[in-house]
Amino acid sequence: MKLLVLGGTGVISRAIVAEALARQHEVAVFNRGSKNHLFSGEVECIVGDKANREQFREVMKDRQFDAVIDMISFDAKDAQSTVETFQGRSGQIIVCSSTAAYKRPFRTVPTSEDAEQLVEDAAFPYAFHKAEMERYLQQVIEAGELPVTIIRPSLTYGIGAANLGVLRQNYNIVHRIRSRKPLVMFGDGTIPWSFSFAPDVAKAFVGAAGNERMYGQHYHATNEDIHVWQDLYLEFGKLLGIEPELVHISSSMLKEANPDLFAHLYYEKSYSGLFDNSKLKLDLPGYQASISLSSGLAMMLEWYEREGHSVDESKDRLEDRLTAFYTDACSQLKGLF
Template identity: 30%
Template sequence: MKVLLIGGTGTISQAVTEQLLTQECELYLLNRGTRNHMLPFPVKEIIADINQEEALVSEKIENLSFDVVVNFIGYEKIQVERDYRLFHDKTKQYIYISSASVYQKPLLNYIVNEDTPLGNLYWEYARKKIVCEAYLMERFRKDGFPVTIIRPSHTYDERKLPVALHGRDGGWQTIKRMLDGKPVLVHGDGMSLWTVTHSKDLARGIIGLMGNSSAIGEAVQITSDECLTWNQIYAMIAKALKVPLQTIHIASQSLVQCSKFDFRGSLIGDKANSVVFDNRKLKRLVPGFKAEIPFEKGIRETVSYMLSHEECQTEDERFDKWCDRVILSLESALIMIEKKKINMKDL
């Protein structure tokens, strides 16, 4: 199988790259080449900016065709329109990595499958993915463009900590707060249901759909079947760190209102919702598929890797100070409430 990955070194795409390199696959990566040195095996590189469409066609892929093209970095309609122009006659299957955040928010049913209506009032990222999906499916219906849409949810690997709240520099600051004995913020009461999926499991699902004619014209979600509360997720992170867990629970809407960070989409439009993913469609298309890495095992590997690799330990002072201010404000408010209760008893 001859495969082109657009990207190839991100959280999801690197796992796909590494697994394909162990199989009988002629693998090409189309990217700028800045992170290809991180891959364990050499690949066939097409070093280019995919946004430079004319130069790419004339110089890099003019005489190439593929069994499968996968785009991991398509966020705008103009990007998938470009891909259609580039690859409509150069591939037997085009796989677009969308997102499970496209599903209707607020949800009418916490059990989610591919028939759940699309629509997210709270997150522009999700709405753009919906637009991209709609364009690609229109090209399938009108022109026979062989598209498969994949909807992953919250995905992590050894370099990415799957937390609900973080600043611009990722999840390391949550680990540092735990190690320093400081409390961490958890949205709501921490009891909403969520699913986190290891990138290696997601990659096996994506690869199972490659070259699968039954997946053409279909949208398929790929997640673990494990369903955890956010309290359990944070508790497992603390357990992997071998430290006690201290949590402060704050209403999701309050976190959105008191933060300069963009939590409205990622919380109200995604992680604050209880969701259980129904993966029967994937298992029908890829018989024998099963997510094999339980979160408790996967997070131990993530924590171990991040603790031993300084490049993963980017501190985020702005996020840390914000957490401290929110916690201090809550504690002050609780003291005031207690004082008022005492005063009321004196009346």
């Protein structure tokens, strides 16, 4: 099949390119051209900025694809640009949404796609705009204009990730454990969660291409191993042979202190992160997310050390201040009795 990946250099999308190449598909990517060296196989690189909608349509006007995988639409206008650009030029559009788009609290745990509602409150903009995007795409599906498939990953890690950890500390987690410095955990660390990794999620996107059973449908694509949030740090500790020290601060307090950094904890990750993949497995037989938390974090650790990742000093100082705040708060609380 001839596939186009809009993006292609992000954590999930670069794994999609690798999976598509492994399946012998003909692959093109469209992005701003800054990281096209990432690809190990033959990939056509189309350079442009999707935010420039006129330029995007002009670049694509004479191109045809069996399927377009859109990893860089974040609101309804983005999705509309994709649909209008590829109307009559692609056999299918596969769009990356997010489990963040669901209204909380959930009606079902593990969460089932067809039992949930989409966010209507704009307090968490990322989730609201993804939900608005899905509402637009549902109109396209109902109008029968173009085969559309929506895939909703949950929190996904992989090579290139910059989203790992409560503070999105990334390599700093390894640094702090090795330095015997405490790490901040939101709440009591026992929110159930399934941590997913990009190569597993990529199999759902590539498997959806040309799969008529998946036209007009929406799916989770997540790991289903059950963990709790603190397992993320405890598993890193096992890999490093050092038990990490965790301090606990409520997601509400963190969000009030810095909404830009911590809103995702309060609005999304304070609720269960367990998702039912039954629907995907029914329509994509053989699908299985097989990368465990331990092996996935071992992959991340190997990547950090291979590339010589440096400490984010500003994040490290912030975590020092937060852990000191926790210690002071505990002392003041004891003083009340």
